Amino acid sequence: MKSVEDIFGISISNGDLFRPALTHPSYTKENDLEYAECYERLEFLGDAVLKLLVSDLLYEKYPEAAEGDMSKLRSIAVSDNILAIISHDIGLDKLIIVGSHDKKLGVQKLESVTACAFEAVLGAYYLDGKLSELTVFIKKTFEPYLCEIEKNYSQYNAKAILQEFTQGQNKTIPVYNVVNMEGPAHNRVFTVEVSYNDEVIASGCGKTKKDAEQKAAYEACKKLGAI
Numbered sequence: 001m002k003s004v005e006d007i008f009g010i011s012i013s014n015g016d017l018f019r020p021a022l023t024h025p026s027y028t029k030e031n032d033l034e035y036a037e038c039y040e041r042l043e044f045l046g047d048a049v050l051k052l053l054v055s056d057l058l059y060e061k062y063p064e065a066a067e068g069d070m071s072k073l074r075s076i077a078v079s080d081n082i083l084a085i086i087s088h089d090i091g092l093d094k095l096i097i098v099g100s101h102d103k104k105l106g107v108q109k110l111e112s113v114t115a116c117a118f119e120a121v122l123g124a125y126y127l128d129g130k131l132s133e134l135t136v137f138i139k140k141t142f143e144p145y146l147c148e149i150e151k152n153y154s155q156y157n158a159k160a161i162l163q164e165f166t167q168g169q170n171k172t173i174p175v176y177n178v179v180n181m182e183g184p185a186h187n188r189v190f191t192v193e194v195s196y197n198d199e200v201i202a203s204g205c206g207k208t209k210k211d212a213e214q215k216a217a218y219e220a221c222k223k224l225g226a227i
Helices: 002-008 015-021 025-030 040-061 067-077 080-090 100-105 111-127 131-151 158-170 209-224
Strands: 175-182 189-196 199-206
Touching: 002 111, 015 040, 015 111, 025 100, 040 067, 040 111, 040 131, 067 131, 080 111, 080 131, 080 209, 111 131, 158 209, 175 209, 189 209, 199 209
Parallel strands: none
Antiparallel strands: 175 189, 189 199
């Protein structure tokens, strides 16, 4: 709990909330623990808390922005990709408790797992009565990422941009196919090709399928003149 306090800069009143927030379902199954002892319920709550606080930040930061634009920025900011980067940067990923088998596979390093743990800790802090402190933490933590997203918006939102472009051309949508996958489960690299009008337009590589798809879409957008 001391490590969590140091990472978030927020004191903990009820420590019982935080062990489940950092416990992967594989650990509870392996040790025959109750379902509530893993992070999934707290992650559900933390997801809502995160969206609320990021929405509040966007509302304040962009006073002239339309609802649709803020929704797009929020969807990127709260994506597993960004949350996993934050979890790694602040060292939260090192505190995740997983089953012995999954630990050997490096499951605690997976993007989806580190993102879930981050949201679960937010849920625990909310139940601990620390919403005002979380507001400060989210603003401080997410502002640099929002600036990065705004600066490189086309890269982060390439799939949506490409689909809007292709539908505007002939009402068809791009098709993504995984053509290669390398590496162990915790450190995989996916290669994805994107096709349009039955022709491969571009490809991209990433640590998740979504990341590879975004990179392929970005390359396709540049090739087609969509951005």
